[in-house]
Amino acid sequence: MRLSQTGFGSTKLNNIDKMYPAQSILIQTGQLVQYGAGLFGYSTVPLLLRRKIEEIITTTLNKYGCIEVLLPTLQPDTMWKNSGRYEHYIEDGTMLITESNKGTFCLAPTGEEAVLEFAREKLKSYKNLPVTYYQIGEKFRNEIRTRGYLLRGKAFPMLDAYSFDMNEEKMAESYANVRKAFMEIFEKIGLDVIPIVADNGAMGGKKSEEFMLISNQGEDKILYDENTKIGLNTEVLEKENYEEYLKQEYGIEDISTFKEIRTMELGHIFQLGTRYSEIMNGKFTAQDGKEALYYMGCYGIGISRTLAALYEQCLITDEKWGPCGFALPEQIAPYKIQIIPKMDNEEKVKQANELYEKFQKDGVNCIFDDRENVTIGTKIKDAKVLGTPYILVLGDKNDGEQLEIENIKTGEKLPLSL
Numbered sequence: 001m002r003l004s005q006t007g008f009g010s011t012k013l014n015n016i017d018k019m020y021p022a023q024s025i026l027i028q029t030g031q032l033v034q035y036g037a038g039l040f041g042y043s044t045v046p047l048l049l050r051r052k053i054e055e056i057i058t059t060t061l062n063k064y065g066c067i068e069v070l071l072p073t074l075q076p077d078t079m080w081k082n083s084g085r086y087e088h089y090i091e092d093g094t095m096l097i098t099e100s101n102k103g104t105f106c107l108a109p110t111g112e113e114a115v116l117e118f119a120r121e122k123l124k125s126y127k128n129l130p131v132t133y134y135q136i137g138e139k140f141r142n143e144i145r146t147r148g149y150l151l152r153g154k155a156f157p158m159l160d161a162y163s164f165d166m167n168e169e170k171m172a173e174s175y176a177n178v179r180k181a182f183m184e185i186f187e188k189i190g191l192d193v194i195p196i197v198a199d200n201g202a203m204g205g206k207k208s209e210e211f212m213l214i215s216n217q218g219e220d221k222i223l224y225d226e227n228t229k230i231g232l233n234t235e236v237l238e239k240e241n242y243e244e245y246l247k248q249e250y251g252i253e254d255i256s257t258f259k260e261i262r263t264m265e266l267g268h269i270f271q272l273g274t275r276y277s278e279i280m281n282g283k284f285t286a287q288d289g290k291e292a293l294y295y296m297g298c299y300g301i302g303i304s305r306t307l308a309a310l311y312e313q314c315l316i317t318d319e320k321w322g323p324c325g326f327a328l329p330e331q332i333a334p335y336k337i338q339i340i341p342k343m344d345n346e347e348k349v350k351q352a353n354e355l356y357e358k359f360q361k362d363g364v365n366c367i368f369d370d371r372e373n374v375t376i377g378t379k380i381k382d383a384k385v386l387g388t389p390y391i392l393v394l395g396d397k398n399d400g401e402q403l404e405i406e407n408i409k410t411g412e413k414l415p416l417s418l
Helices: 021-028 044-063 077-083 086-091 114-120 168-189 234-236 241-252 275-279 303-313 348-359 377-386
Strands: 032-036 038-044 074-076 096-100 103-107 131-140 155-164 192-197 209-214 218-223 230-233 260-275 284-285 290-292 295-302 313-318 323-327 335-342 367-370 392-394 402-407 413-417
Touching: 021 032, 021 313, 021 323, 038 348, 044 131, 044 168, 077 086, 077 114, 077 275, 086 284, 086 413, 096 218, 103 114, 114 131, 114 155, 114 275, 131 168, 155 168, 155 230, 168 192, 168 209, 168 260, 168 295, 168 303, 192 218, 192 241, 192 260, 192 323, 209 218, 209 303, 218 234, 230 234, 230 241, 230 295, 234 402, 260 275, 260 303, 295 413, 303 313, 323 377, 335 377, 348 367, 348 392, 377 392
Parallel strands: 192 230, 335 367, 335 392
Antiparallel strands: 032 038, 074 103, 096 103, 131 155, 155 295, 192 209, 209 260, 218 230, 218 260, 260 295, 284 290, 313 323, 392 402, 402 413
């Protein structure tokens, strides 16, 4: 990518949001563009990083036998009325709707209704089960209290998956399968999440777990045991029978060693049972020839929230200037290296072009900072803002074929020949 073609300009960072410094930098440098409360546009690097996250999710879920589909985001209100959730979402102001001469339509805040409509036509026999469908797409919720930029928006990309099984035992197996996939997904992204015991809440069902990242920017407080690495949402303690619930479903008998910490929720998984299949007539023909209800599981990862959490975790801070950019993990950074030549030196520009073409040919994504009338010092600062793991400066100090690659995160410099 040639930086001069992106419209990226040099921006001085001022009054960085102390609570969400990384996202504040993205906003100030135009990498995120805010159109309104909870509504954002993405520039090249964060968009490509988001797609990297989506690619990790897709390839991992495929590995675990899940099937990718795509359901409509715009849905008729009749489908939601059939499930009994339309009035609830309208009353609490969550659902965004539009009226036309063809009826009333909803922008989907979640996907249980749509996936049941989809599955009912395909999973008619026990021979078709088990199956887990998943999709990555936009969801819409009229959040009254948008906060943390991408952490809680009105429109956001989400991975939502749904398993269909013959009975409770098989549902638990599908749940365990997706749970394992989720742990692998977050490990590949580079986020050390904790699966914690959670309350199913309005989703219903028997059992659920949230995938939490320890973070002072989170809006959740959990109880966590550092020795066992087990955590639970404090909402669980509001259950009348919480002690029995914790012992029966999760094997937790004593919470006296658990301490309260602040976390950020990135994912949530549920065992729903037959709640939605009962409401929406989700049935299949069982082995005995009789009709039976699907046992369902539901699984979600907030992609934009995961992206924001990753940026906040990769923040780098200068002793003098404070938060000044990012060091994105090399394994998922959209661009691995940034070439910074002295533009008024014809020989260095030629060398930079040759290097750029070679990197492109060899499949190494890189940024060529070919902007005119910008100092090398400013370009180095901008390289940090873009999060590129390595920079290669071609200035007056570089002689012939001797080059020096700098690690943005550690500051270590590695001398190399051309």
